[in-house]
Amino acid sequence: MKFNTVIIGGGLAGLVAGISLQKAGQNTAIISSGQNALHFFSGTFESMEEPSQQLAELFSEAGIRTHYQAGVRLMPLGTFRPAALSLEDISLFPTSHFGKKVLIVNFLGYHDFFSSFLAEGLEKQGMSCRIHQLKLAQLEWLEQSPSEMRSVQIARIMDRIWDVVVQEVRVLLKDEDTVVLPQVFGLQDISVPGRIRQGIPAQVVFAGTLPPSVPGIRTQMLLKRRYELLGGTYLAGDEATGAHVHEGVVHSIVTKNLDSHFLEAGHFILASGGFFSKGLRSNPFQIQEPVFGLDVVQAADRSDWYQPDFMQEQPYMSFGVQTDAQLHAVRDGQALKNLFAVGSILGGTRPEMGTAAGLAIRSALAAVDQILRRS
Ligand SMILES: Cc1cc2nc3c(=O)[nH]c(=O)nc-3n(C[C@H](O)[C@H](O)[C@H](O)COP(=O)(O)OP(=O)(O)OC[C@H]3O[C@@H](n4cnc5c(N)ncnc54)[C@H](O)[C@@H]3O)c2cc1C
Structure with missing residues (x-):
């Protein structure tokens, strides 16, 4: 199956990216394995003030x-x-x-x-x-x-x-x-x-x-409905398990349900969330990004991952996949040319884009902007 862009993760970041690309005439797919942070959403988009015209339009067209x-x-x-x-x-x-x-x-x-x-x-x-x-x-x-x-x-x-x-x-x-x-x-x-x-x-x-959260589930449903109305393909309950990457370019991704039918695209967006959504996983020795094996910014020594005082700010919450300045994800020190990482999988590595929902939305729109400029 071939698309212009394939997005991994159907939370706030993935859906904002998907809707924006569909609106611009792209043919996209979102693959999303399970629940996301919107199901726990307070109703407040942290680190965001009044929305830009682009975002206000996106929300109002979705009914939000x-x-x-x-x-x-x-x-x-x-x-x-x-x-x-x-x-x-x-x-x-x-x-x-x-x-x-x-x-x-x-x-x-x-x-x-x-x-x-x-x-x-x-x-x-x-x-x-x-x-x-x-x-x-x-x-x-x-x-x-x-x-x-x-x-x-x-x-x-x-x-x-x-x-x-x-x-x-x-x-x-x-x-x-x-x-x-x-x-x-x-x-x-x-x-x-x-x-x-x-x-x-x-x-x-x-x-x-x-x-x-009832307001959060409503928001997720409205965004997903808008994405599908724009012709996007939402593969709910499937999971990206691996990718074919050659010379710094991602060619396709492998999923649990589609077996040998790979999802091919010109661009890919990784919006699979942080630890909570299993976009990042940890074992006793390191923190990993499971789909592409991307480089993760993390403290080398496990004892520096967390503060023993539970109420303190926890360092592991700021760990995220490494990217270059254009949000291209980095693997083995090399930026992958057509893979963008957006949303909470970035951890705290993008302070200029804000945190929480602000980071999810701004990074998604920034990746979309670059994809459209290249197309
Ligand atoms: C419990 C919780 C509550 C929060 N509440 C707020 C709030 O009230 N306000 C606020 O501003 N911010 C809040 N945040 C911060 C939140 O992270 C962001 O606001 C934002 O919603 C994150 O969106 P995201 O799309 O990056 O990731 P997520 O919402 O985590 O979505 C990632 C999606 O990717 C899917 N996925 C993961 N791996 C794969 C794979 N291999 N294949 C396919 N799909 C995959 C997951 O199942 C999930 O659906 C909260 C975070 C958490 C954890």
Whole structure:
């Protein structure tokens, strides 16, 4: 199978690259073995401010609604973190004091939303909180098994019955100026968080739950749908296992499911993530990039990989594949001419591109730019 570009990894970096290349008229494939960091996404694109026109267009064409305001956002345990570009349903505040009286509403039997910790955190900031566990007949069958009472299962139901929640909260509301709800709305229907805000006569804030993240899964689904609508080939559940490289040029990659049918292309993008997504793997002696065997920037001595104090910044988190200034991946000291490494597989080696989602998006767009300039 022949493509203009083959992308390994269908997380934020791989999808941003794939959509941009398809939009530019390329024929691409994304191969993605499993879940990615978006499934755990807080809803905030760290190290990003207002998006460039190119990114704003990409998001809006995919149906992703974002906003930006310098300030802070509410964390699941009632603390606050500096804000960055965020999904529209994530509230951003100028300061960490956003109300006087807060009603925190959870659903009876749902344990992945920490309402007591949240209240404790907000009370430390001087707000007074009341917690209510809402009993909804529509969730009763989920309540029978704690393993069913998870964010995504609840979100599937909430897309249909969000107006019942609005009615219930309106009845519950006394003199509170703010209502905090778990982030389990708008999985399929992106308009739901906005409708809830319109229906409740108080400020409504959606707070994070334990993973999986409903806003993150929605973002992944919207990006993947957009990529496929543009004609991209998304090979879900397959894994790149090796590559044919000759004289510094990648010719094709080998995958688990396609057996002897190699994926050939003029360019390749490696967006397989860091340790979390198995883009990088470690054994007791070294850290490896498993598909191409790329050079990895790492401390030679294992005892320098981590700080014994768990709370300290951990050096291994900054390890990543080596590239040249144009993001060409390096193997045995030689830059591979048509292979670009993007996203969190870069570790902390690209500080000028930011961190986290900022790094994923900027590096993906930079690689796309170079591929298009050559084509
Ligand atoms: C748990 C977690 C939560 C995070 N939350 C945030 C947040 O809220 N905000 C923020 O800004 N940043 C967050 N980050 C940082 C995050 O890394 C980036 O924001 C970004 O989403 C990373 O995207 P990526 O595409 O580079 O990698 P990933 O999202 O890790 O995606 C890599 C993909 O490649 C696939 N893959 C790996 N190896 C292969 C292979 N051999 N063949 C085929 N596919 C393969 C994986 O299965 C995965 O789907 C988080 C990171 C983690 C680990």
